[in-house]
Amino acid sequence: MTLARFYSTPTLLQGAALTGLYVLTGLLSLDLSANDGLASMVWPPAGIALAAMLLGGNRFLPAIWLGGFIVVNVTSGSMLMALLSASGTTFAAWLARTALMQLHPQDMLFDGLRSTLQFLFSAALIYPATSAGVSALAQWLLSGMQNPPMHALSTFGVWFFGDLMGIIGVTPVLYLIGRRFWRRTPIESTSFRDNHFEQILLVTAITLVSSGLYLLPRAITLHLLYLPFLLVLWAALRLPLIQALSINLLVAAIAICGTLQDFADATRPQLLYELAFLYLYLLTQSATVLLVAGVVRDREKTANELLQAQRNAEAASQQKSQFLTNISHEIRTPLNGIIGVTGIMLPEAGNARQREQLRIVQNSAESLLKLLNDLLDHARIEAGKLQIDMHTLSLPQLLRDIIGLFESQAExxxxxxxxxxxxxxxxxxxxxxxxxxxxxxxxxxxxLKFTEQGGVTLSVTMQRQHPGCSDVLFSIEDTGIGIPVEAQERVFEPFTQADQSTARLYGGSGLGLTISRQLCQQLGGRLSLHSTPGEGTRIDILVPLRHASLSQESSFRRQVEHGESAPASEEVLPPQRILVAEDNSVNAQVTEQMLRNLGHDVVIAENGEAVMARWQQGFDLILMDCLMPVMDGYTAARRIRSLEHESGQRIPIIALTANTMNEEREKCVAAGMDDFLAKPVRLRQLNDALRRQLAS
Incomplete structure (x- = not known):
């Protein structure tokens, strides 16, 4: 602290204001006291001095000393008493601030329960004990030690509690106001305490009740004394801290004025008894308000931290989803070319060696695609964005398809x-x-991957039947290597296998069982594992399946008859004229070749703007890539639908996209597209989509 800062113009002006406020409140407090100044029950200058020290530091020590000197000199007429008392007050303010800064150096008091307790058990006790002790000792010494020690002790008690009440009642209010308007520091988060009607109601009720109590006979007042306490406690729970503390000051002022009026002519022992009772009540009330407000602020701070953590987690999840979406798009686009070209070349391969090489390329691309799909599914499940699409299906047909899929691999x-x-x-x-x-x-x-001898058995049985629903158990049992007991739960953790040697020997991402268990839970079922090392593993999948109603069954059969939900077929449509919107030249060539292999006439448009220029040139269907330069597929589809609304015609539009998220499908439907194909597109998938839209 430099002398220049001590004697700067702003500091001198602030110090003068502090001295004036100290003197004014001190004289006013003494003027309202009883029994020749004994009952100055609250000493506001103590609270003002400590608040100034906490806000401005040691540069306000001279102003505090001067204020204390003037007040004592005016009231006592003793220059020496004023000198000693002012020195004790100044030392008390310095000592209290120093102790509090040691405990709470970040200077953010009353921001929670901990800092409130530090204030109550350090500064709030050190200041009054030091100031009252020095002043009482000085008075006793200057009287020639003629007064009884008990008189000096009672004087110390009154001054101690007066300073204590001033600090607990005044310091927090002034400190918070100063921090808000002087330091420009936010002091209150009122995210869930902004009911202004409740604030007005509380202040009105507390004022009326507190004032009314002291108009009643004393015997009745004692029984109703706790009513204001409950209202102040309500304020501490519901209002911002500074408002709750202000209400506490209001109640204390009303209680003090009422007590002084009732006992203005009381004897010293009687007044001391009443003072002790009132001090205890007001101290309990003030400390309770501070502590409860600290707990509430801690709770609010925790709630805000949890809310911020939730927002951060949601933002991180959103970033991860966006990252995976972008990666998916960037990987699926070249995969579409690899899988598409190999699918076209396989039937045309000249010899077995070429076919085998093409199958290696195709299988590698399919493995990469499966890994990508697993990563996306895992991310969707973690983000809670995986949607379950319930519809009617044929269980026997589903099982036949799955068994047929693995028969050749097992063989x-x-x-x-x-x-x-x-x-x-x-x-x-x-x-x-x-x-x-x-x-x-x-x-x-x-x-099948972990089985070298024997084989795999799929058993499907009914477990329990409920009205309109059956629990179906799918048991997959193999004669493979088995899983040790200690590793059986670990295999359900993401990116984890039984041990590293398994990963090296058999490969895999370690996501298959994780996703399978999560999907079972999404379907309302469960997945359990039973395994013996060296003998094999059995995985039980219990899934509740709702029985299809007669109308759902009839609708499903009609769809099958019209090819909408039928198994993939090699049957092709008569030649159609198809407009393909695709900006990627490789994907455009692959899609064009697939369509020509199916016997269709194809025209390529490199973006949505080119589509708008050609779509009315006699095309039967549009295959629309969603992300294109100049004009994207969504915009082109919306414009086409708008123009069709005027003409009364409609052309089928099938979305082609490398984004497989559910939101993408919804976005395509909202743009007016009729179907959705995720890249990489297989010839059979493409043919089925064309049949769904053009078979009629």
Missing amino acids: SKGLYMRARLAGDLPTYVVSDEKRIRQVLVNVIGNA
């Missing part, structure tokens, strides 16, 4: 692939066919 390894289906299984059920298929494919694929 190539010299393994058996068996199925045991109970005779009482329902035929038509309502569930998410895609997710059930995904779970079974993951688990059966794992079983």
